[in-house]
Amino acid sequence: MNSHGQYEHQVVWAVVGTDIGPLLLAATDDGLVNVVFRATDSVRDKALDRLASRLGTQPVEAPGAPQLAEAIRQVDAYFAGDRQVFELPLDWSLVSGFNRQVLRELAVGVPFGSVVGYGDLARRVGQPGAAQAVGMAMGANPLPVVVPCHRVVESDGGIGGFGGGLETKRKLLALEGVLPEPLF
16 A cells, blocks of 8 residues: 555556547556547546556556556457457456446446446346436446447437547447448
């Protein structure tokens, strides 16, 4: 533990190019801890500062680190259409309580090529009136794409919101065959 009472983790990171733009992947010895959309220099720097603050150690750029190798391989395979299920250790230390419960259910209970409504996901975790709270949990997801918050939609058929932007959500759902490919 450091002087702030936080457990110190070695945090390594890399930026990978994808069909939805650059993604920052960060991992600890416990697993993948963060995925960040649109990882331009300024977005990346803010994300790394946030990670340092939350985890108590400065993240180190290490695209060849063993903690990241499998995550990079699986993300590349997913975007190439060669992987439907992520089989990675995940470090859940950036999320707790209800949000963690919802995100864990999402990770295991909503497979590739399917969607779930916010209210349905709330019912699955025993909180039938918590659809709005599920939406907040999706917005706070530290592991988008790998923990597939893009698969959560409105019960009336609307696409719902998405922290990575609606165009990114549409592209991910098209990749999974839920929506038709955008025409342009």
